[in-house]
Structures are given as C-alpha cells and as structure tokens.
Amino acid sequence: MLTSESSSPYPEYNHKLQKDNVFLDTPEVTEPIWLEPKRGSIPRWINGIMYRTGPAKYKLDNDTVITHALDGMPFAHRFEFKDGKVRYNSRHIAASVEKALLEKTQVPLFVGYTPDKDSWMWKAPKMLEPPASDPAAVLAGETISAVSPVVPIGSGSTGEDGDPLVVVARSSGAYQQHIHSDTLEPKRAFKYGELDPQLEGMMSSSHAKVDPITREVVNFMAHPATGITVFSHQPKTSTTTILGTITHRKIPNTTTADPVPIEPSFIHSFWLSPTYVIIPEIPLRLKNGGMDAMQTGSFATGLAWDQGSPAYLHIVSRVEKQHVASVEVRPGFFMFHDVNAYEDQSNLVLDAPIFDDADILMHTHMFGSNGIQSTASSLPQQEEGENKMNGMTYPPRQGNIPVCRFCRFWIDTRTWQLKEHKVLADHFEFPAVARPMQSYRFAWGASGITPSSSRGGVQKFPQLGLVKVDIEQGTTTRFDKQHWACQEPILVSKPGSDQEDDGVLLTQVNAFDANGVENLLVIIDAKTMKELAVCVIGDFAATTLHGSYIDLS
Template sequence: MTAPPSLDQYFTQGERIDTFSNAQYTSAPEFNDPIWLDVHGEIPSWLQGVLYRIGPGKFTLGDKDSRSMTISHAFDGLAYVHRFEFDGKNQKLRYNSRCTAKTYEKNLLDNPLGGHSSFGNVHGKGSAWEHFMDFLARSKKSIRTVEDASARSVNVTVTPNYPLPNSFDGPGPVLVAKTDTNMLQKVHHDTLEPERLFDYSFYNDKLIGQLSASHHQHDVFTGETFNFVMSLGPQPRLTVFKISKNGNTEILAEITNNLDANNTPFRPAYMHAFWLTQHYVIIPVAPNYIKNHALDLAVTGNLLAGMEWDPNAPSWLYIVSRDGGHIATVPVDPHFAFHTLHGRDYKDEDGNVVLELNNEAFADGSVLFSTSTLTDVARADQVQDRDDRRSAAAAKPVHLSGFQVPSAHDFTKSFGDLRQYKIVLDKEAPRTASKGNFTTLVKNIEFARIHPQYQFEKFDHVYFNFILPGEAGKRGDQYGIKKIVLSTQQELVWQPDTSDAYICSEPVFVPRPGATDEDDGVVISLINIYDNRGADQDRCYLLLLNAKTFTEYGRIPLGQFTATTFHGSFVDQEFVDGSFN
C-alpha cells in the first residue's frame, strides 16, 4: 500500500509514555571528517587506542520548513557512534562521529506508519486501517531483505573485534553495533560508515528469534562469544548459543519450559544483559513480560506498549552449561536489572556449585516504563516545576498507543542497587533443590564497570554513575561518577564545582599496560553540561581521571552541544594499526 496522500497529521509530537515530562532531547552534530581536539591538562602518556561510544544522538528529524518529526523517548533517538583516538605520546586526540541511521530517518519521514518499531516513541497517528497496514508492513520486514546498511537504528552497544559470520568476506578491524532486537550493524572502524545489517541467523539458521541482548558476553581467555535469541508468539523459545574464536556457532540450549516441579512454560520478557562464569551462562528473566503472546507488540510495534510487570512472579535465573544443556531454573525475588557486572563460580565445602552473580537491580521492575526520563535532567530553575508536574501526573493512568502501562520508577531520584546473588546448585537435585539469595553491596548505582582482566576473579574496585537530585533554585540534577573499594567501603567521588545540571556517561576503565594494581589506570567519561543560563550555553567534554585518586588528568572539550551516549568500548593501538588476532 502506498502512503496516504497527506502525511501532515503524523508530524506532531504524538503520544508519550512520560506525559508529565517536557524533556526536549537535542540532536548532536556530526563530525564525519575527523578533527583534532585541544587537551586541557594531559593525556596519560601510555594511553594509546580508541574509545567508541554509541547512543541515541538525533531526536529532531527532517527540516522544520518541510516535513519533520520529534522523537521524545530517550531510547529511540537515531543511532550515533562517536570515535575518540588517543595518542598519549604526542598529547593528541582525534575525534569523529556519525549518524548511522540515515535511511531509517528518511523512511520514518516518508511514511511514519510504514512498519517501523520502537522502544517507547510513537511515530505517527492515523486511522485504524492505516495502523492495520502498519502492522502488516512490520510483519513482512526481514533483515535479509534490507540492502541499505543505515536502514535501521542500532544504538545501544558498540563492540570492536566482534566475531562475524563465516560467510562474510574480508579481514580487517571489525566494529559491530548491537541492540535488544535480533539485529546487528557492521560499522567501519575508522569512518563509522554503516557497512552491513545482519542478524544471528547469519551465524546459524536456527537463531531466528526477534529479541536478543545488547550486552553479549565474551570470555577473554577462550575467545568465545555468548548471547541468546528469544522467539515470541504462542510458542516462545529462548535459544542460548556461543560463537567460537574461529567463528563456529554452537547452540547450548533451546528452552521452552522451566526446570521446576510444575514444568512451567517459559514466558518471554524484556532482557538487556546476562552473566557468564567459567562454566555457565546465566540468563535472568525478570517478570517484565511480553504480554498477550506478543500480540500487543506486533500490533503497535512498540516494546513498552507490549510489556507488563507482574509483581507476584519471581525473577527466574536460567542456568545453562557452557558445554551444553539447561541445568536449572532458579527463582529469586522479583527485580529488574538493566546491567550485570560480574559472574564467577566455585564449589563450596559440600561440593555444591556456587554462582556468585553481581547486577544492578531495581526492586521496582516498572523502572522500564520511566526510561524516557533517563537523560531528562532539570536545570536549577526547572527542578520544582518538573517535580510538581510529575507528582500531579503520578496517579493518572498512562497510555501508549492506546495501551495502558504501569506507573514508573522516578529516575531523577536514584538508580538501583548493586546486588551480589549467590546461587547454590544442589549437587544431588540441581533442578528442584537449588536456591539463591542476595546481599546489597552499593546503593544508587548504574553503568558500573570494573577492570576488564578481573573476569571470573574476585574484584574490589567498581566505577559507576550515581544520581544527586537537583535542589530548586540552587542546583540542577547531577549524574556523577563514583569509585568504591568494596573491601573497605571507601568512596571517591568526582563532581565538578558547579550548580549546573550535568550527566556523566558510563565510566570506562582502561588499565595501564604492565600495571599490577587493580585500580592502576584511567577512567574516561563523556560529560554533558546543561547550563543553568540556558540551552545555548550547554556543552560537553571528555574527562580523564586517575583511577587511583579520582583526580583529573585532563579535559578535552568537544563543543557547545550535548551528546547522549549509553555505552562505550576501549580498544588498544593494535586494533588501530590492524595488528590484532
């Protein structure tokens, strides 16, 4: 079906999941041609390599003088990749960035009801017939029929050296972007130009589920990569797999039922991350369920409209052997964790396997329904108005695409807790007698990172973001950075001396080559300043911190704009030079 004769009705703000927020996310400028940035302070002389960051960088689409659209959910902005190449020897930093969803933008503007999908944004309004045709268009879409590499927005994680399907040609540095759908995008490691869209069925034709995890797991010792795909519909299935260092793919488990006394059917839910230990893959399935056999999701194309939180159901941990096989399904308290931090396994004195699993947990699983406000910071003079509007709206039903959704956690007050779950797999009856509990290690924590070489080992130093709520007329909302030493509970905090609102991105820890101390290295974060004087004074810069002392090495200003990013990956100079495995 061709587009309706007039599309003007679609190009409005539309419905919003967060009706009580007036956040206006701004689009970051592109720097397709690399520029050299001035260093204020210093870059550690040993820091040689590239930091990639990815996130939703474009929220205003089109041209205000013709056809335009505003994206109002933090997760649905069009994908931007940022590249920072450090040359510590010469005290230089080379920067470039690119929107990697140009054709997707064009398609949205040409036909908002053209079968597009989103996390929480509503792309257009129309008649019942037009929405039906939108549903049909969506049901017919396949990544294998997409010829343009920028025809989707893949904006959550970006991974250097991600293994490619064996059928793909050509050696060279590999950079892959991922999201929570079964979709990946190969991006040029230097220019950041999109090169190819594909999904996990390119690795194995059984990996055809609609959803996957943005955060894969990688064993730094064996070179193996792990993930899952999830099939929706009347017969849902969770398929866990691994990709070997040489590119061979092995399915470890196809899960359709829990291993409990009632053989409970697997219920699909939204998942963002999972754990890997020396011997197991552990998939946490919180009761953020995809409801009505995914019919709501299929009709609306909107993930939030298709989910529901069941407070009476547990969170299930699906434990899969790395050698293959679903070992146990262990219930724990109902909670949702966007991110996992670390996993390891060992045997207790009775010979039972113990899984030690660290995640960043929200006890209120409805946190997903407030994700539109994740990067919605209030300046000092906006705090009271924002709080008043949210309080007034909190008791009102919230609807999205005609579907009511739960009330939400308030991201402006606090993040979740760092929890350490200990799961004991009973050696005699792992399916029925295994149990788990947790200890809270740190409160108000998200986007935590540790030393990358401490995989499967005990760790002590954690770097993370926290929220300091704004005070009306005094200070804007501030999303800062902390370091905590778990053994002593010593905290180090980096906060700029300002009353402006700001957001520090996920801190990336880079160890100094040859270092023996766990915290000998640098912490890198992208800082967005939302100036109390107004949006025309907003700016961003890259921050380099001494990981031991949390004192500044230096700042590298990017410009008078803000750049929303979710996650980042650092890779050393061998990747840049091409001398890698």
C-alpha cells in the same frame, strides 16, 4: 500469569508524558578532528580506540520530532588515542531509517516513543524485514564493540577495504550492524540466524559477552514460540555452538508433574562465568507474546510489571551444553545490566545493579536531558492514591527516581538454591570491572543523586557522576561536578600493571550552564577518582548509552 487488556491507555498517556519533551540534536563530525586538552594531560600510555553510541538526532524535520530520549536516531562516536592526543569523529548510522520515516515508507519499533498508530500498523512488516541491501536501514545503536565481534562469513573481514578492525553496532532485536572501524559508515546489516539456522528469533541482548580467555562471544536469540536459544561464536574459526535452549523452568526438587513454561520477558543483559551462562527471567513481561508492542510501535507499551512474582535465573552449562537449572529469587527484581559473574568453589556469584520494580522505565523518557532543572508542568497531574500503568507507577515523580542497588547473589551449584543476597552499594549503574569472570575487588559505574529540595514548582534532576566501589572495604568514592552529566565509564587498564585499579576511566560528559552546553571527553584516574584531563568536543550535547575500548598497543 499476567492478563492483558485489549485496549491500553498507555499510548495516550505516553503522548501526554512526552508532548513537551525537547532534546538537543548532536551534529555529525564525519571529518576527524583533533581534541586538545582544555586542562590536564592525557596519559601517553593510552593507545587504542574508544567507540561509543547513543541517540543523537530528534528533530527530523518541522513535522517529525522524536520525543522519547532513547529513540533519537543513533550516532556512533570514535575516539582514537595515541601519544597523548585524541582524534574524534562521529556518524549517523541509521540515515535510511530517518529517510523512510520522513517519506512515511517505514516505521521502526521504538523503545518508548509512540508513533501514529494508523501508519504503524500497515508499515510494521517493513520494520521487521528492512531492505537487506541497505546497511543503514536498521536501528542498531544500543552498544558497539570491536572486541571479538560476531560477523557472518561474507559480511567483511579484517583488512577488507583497508579496514583494520571489525566493529559491530548491536541491538536487542534480530538485526545487527557491521560498520567501518574508521569512518563509521555502515557496511552491512545481518542477523544471528546467518551464523546458524537455529538462531532465528525476535530478540537478543545488545550486551553480548566475551570470554577473556577463549575470546568466544556468547549471546542468545529469543522467540515467543520456541524459547531462548543460547549460543557461543568463535570469531577465529567462524564456528557457532548451541549451548542450550530454555523453554521451561527447571526448578530443583519440584513436585510439579509438568514443568512450567518460561514467560516472554524483558532481557537486556545476562551473566557469563567460566562454566555457566545465566539468563534472567524477570517479572517484566512481554504482553501477549510481544503483540501489544507490535500494535503500538513502542516496545515499552507492550511491557507490564507482574507485581509479586519472583525472578528466575536460568542456568545453562557451557560444558554440558544444556539448560541445567532455574533458580527462583524472591522478591522479584528489575535489572538492565549485569556487573560480573564468577565461581568460588561450590558457589556461583552473580553481581548486578537491580531495582525493586520496573518504575524506572517511566523515567527513561527524559534520560540525559538538561541536568540543571526542568519544570514539571508538562507532566500529567498525579491523582490521589497510587496510580499504576501496566504495573508501573505513573506519572513518574521526577524528584523520586527509583534507587538502583549494586547487589550480589550467591547460588549453591550443588543444589541450585539461592544461598544469600546482599546489597553492596546504592545509586550504581552502567558498570565496569577490570577482572571479568573472576573474583574482584573494584567496580566502577555511573551514579545519579537527586537533590532533596525544589523551589517554585521546579524539579531538579540528578547530579550524574561516577563512582568507584571497593567491595572488600564496603566504601564508595565519588567523582562529580555541578551541572555535569557523566555517562557510562569505560575502564582502560594500564598495560603491564597487575594492580586491579591501575588505569583510567573514559567518559563523555554534557556540561550544562546558563549559556548552554559543552560536550566533553573526561579522563579520570581509576585509582584516585581524580580528574586527569578534559577535552572539549564541541558546543553541543551528545548522549551516549554504551561504549567499548580496544587496545592497539
């Protein structure tokens, strides 16, 4: 169990850490433009739309500058592929949040940026309940999808206003955002509680899962007082089913008379298999049930790593519609994303990129920044010995970014015990697979490798490339270029092919050099990991965290 100090130095430290951070703003491209290949050619069989989203605007005016990489105002990006051509547009999807910040009438809950405390405290209720009539008054730019989106009845359907698709920008909070599939204009903000009254809560996963067979969307809502409610939604019939509620740890063969309650924890994603939903309870706790974050206006300031505690994998049966077991995993680990989950006879196989601890959170304040070099002069000086802030090492050592390992867990579904744990690859995050919820051979992801040397007090940042992992052969194939920062790969499988790696990877790249930066659309052969085409989007930087692709063929 964690103890929490009433006055944490974290907000003050955050200001010191971020005070000199400067990020490049991304311009809106509301009028679509056509992108021509700078080199190579776009495969003509790609016929669909890629949506991407991420932080894009940091300097709101001369006095209001956001200094944490993940807290820039979110943009949605749209890439439409047809006949070897690409049509591109983008839009600021939280313009009303920006306006309220400038007018000092509303302050959102940021990821890591710490707003002025005095102004935050009295405006917090307005953040929790933004104007219902204003679809641009929420921050919902973590993920974006047009694949089986969840939208309450009455918020707009396919064909409304000439809109052929339903696109949802998702957040990890209560509010989600329905946007226009072509113009990207926000249409409505809604909560999952509109699907079912039992889904009231404060947190969800922005990485909702889609069953590729049934097309059901699976997610959860979490509340410190009522636990975690797991649900599925069938868009075809607009029906919602409660799959189970997690309130206590169900450890098999436990001798404890009273079950131990779960602890409110950081949950960014989870696993979905044909029979089970697996919710991780990792030892990165929400201090005081989330109240620390509410007091500071920064989600990260309310998190603390509980060193030495295990992780728990809570198993919810999609068939029995209940929480059936909690699997203890020692040592505990930290994770952002899952890779895949499937069942193999009596084994439940779970794959994920994992970290040994939560130190990586201290590094996110500079995510996606200039990939060539950055001075360390603005960082607080490292004192002798090991320093910890909420259980995490500080200051973050830019030359020693924590390694993320692609790991596999085998769980025996007869005993609900962890059988085995194996590392499949190092330096692997932002995963993509061609065969979700089934046995597979290949996984693609982003990979950062930090140069081992630095000169003259200058710390070099990682080369951010893409990798293909062959799980059967135990090999990794890498794609990268000097000074390129490749972002999450979106896998597009070739229609009609039965080969798992027959397709392309779509990625957005910030290419830095001494003259500035270019934002690129790069297409890579998923089989060979060789470049197929490069299109210049513009002379600006654009950082996108996540995306999705919908095939229109």
